[in-house]
Amino acid sequence: MQEFRGVFPYLVSPIAPDGSVLEAELRRLVDHLIASGVHGLTPLGSTGEFAYLDAAQRRRIVEIVVSQTAGRVPVVAGVAATTIVDAERQARDYAAMGADGILAILEAYFPLNDAAVVSYFSAIADATELPTVLYTNPNFQRSDLSLPAIEKLSHHPRICLIKDASTNTGRLLSILNRTEGRIGVFAASAHIPAAVMMIGGKGWMAGPACAIPRESVRLYELCRAGRWDAAMALQRALWRVNELFAAHSLAACIKGALQIQGFAVGDPILPQAPLSPEGRVAVEAALKLAAEALAASPEI
Secondary structure, three states: OOOOOEEEEEOOOOEOOOOOEOHHHHHHHHHHHHHOOOOOEEOOOHHHOHHHOOHHHHHHHHHHHHHHHOOOOOEEEEEEEOOHHHHHHHHHHHHHHOOOEEEEEEOOOOOOOHHHHHHHHHHHHHHOOOOEEEEEOOOOOOOOOOHHHHHHHOOOOOEEEEEEOOOOHHHHHHHHHHHOOOOEEEEOOOOOHHHHHHOOOOEEEEOHHHHOHHHHHHHHHHHHOOOHHHHHHHHHHHHHHHHHHHHOOHHHHHHHHHHHOOOOOOOOOOOOOOOOHHHHHHHHHHHHHHHHHHHHOOOO
């Protein structure tokens, strides 16, 4: 089974006001990220606004990303649903399109107990032969993955990683201890990636990496080489992007950052608001700081 490690940006979903996917710009973004050295691509993560897209839009986005990537890096497509039947259907569709892995997300209106949560994620992993990455983000989800649920799911042969987007880095260490090497951990933008790499993380899946891919790849390389002083110097500069990511809506910040860099990816899907003028100034300053920190960091 393919092993995922490194930097996997959560792609934005470029959507026109009429709801159509901005195909040319999405293809250009895919090429830009791959040229920047990322190790994989993740369409339909949180930054991809999956919760605001209909089934046809989601399907088309995965289709375009897989097509444009053309096997250069793995594509791990987000599957999110409130029902097992819908989640299984999405997973099978994306596998048939050529996705290399599945990012499994639970959308829940009513809270679910551990048994129901485990059955949902197990069903997604059973739906295809692809490696599956668990994703939990308790800031936005009604039902979280508990440590006992994660431990149980870690025994599934196709569940290989978890991205935990809580703000508790200690929980990641608990996951690593309880799963005893059966699954790896990916950092999120809510964690300091360098710290997660230090405790044994495999890399990170995060929205900011879509806007600062070269900086993210350099940080990963420094961590892999054990250059912790240089890694933390770069991490401190990049953290400003994460702070803005938290201060503004997820899609507004990253889409705004990409617009500043010349990508016409559109605004967040209504009723979300676009990046404010004040936010744009702050993001421009953060991008400049990140670029300066990259220039000052050693190459590996």
